[in-house]
Amino acid sequence: MLSWALFFLVVALIAAVLGFGGIAGTAVSIAKLIFFVAIALFLISVVAHALRGRRA
Numbered sequence: 001m002l003s004w005a006l007f008f009l010v011v012a013l014i015a016a017v018l019g020f021g022g023i024a025g026t027a028v029s030i031a032k033l034i035f036f037v038a039i040a041l042f043l044i045s046v047v048a049h050a051l052r053g054r055r056a
């Protein structure tokens with residue numbers, strides 16, 4: 001999932017260099033959204049693993 005965020009970040013940087021501001025802004029927004037979703041899923045996974053580890 002982080003690879004998708006990195007992909008959209010690269011697309012945004014290339015679009016910004018070429019002067020496509022609207023596309024760059026949209027790509028950055030998508031990259032940020034995917035990044036924060038990946039972080040949230042990671043934290044949920046860590047908490048679930050910690051809780052499951054205490055019961056066993």
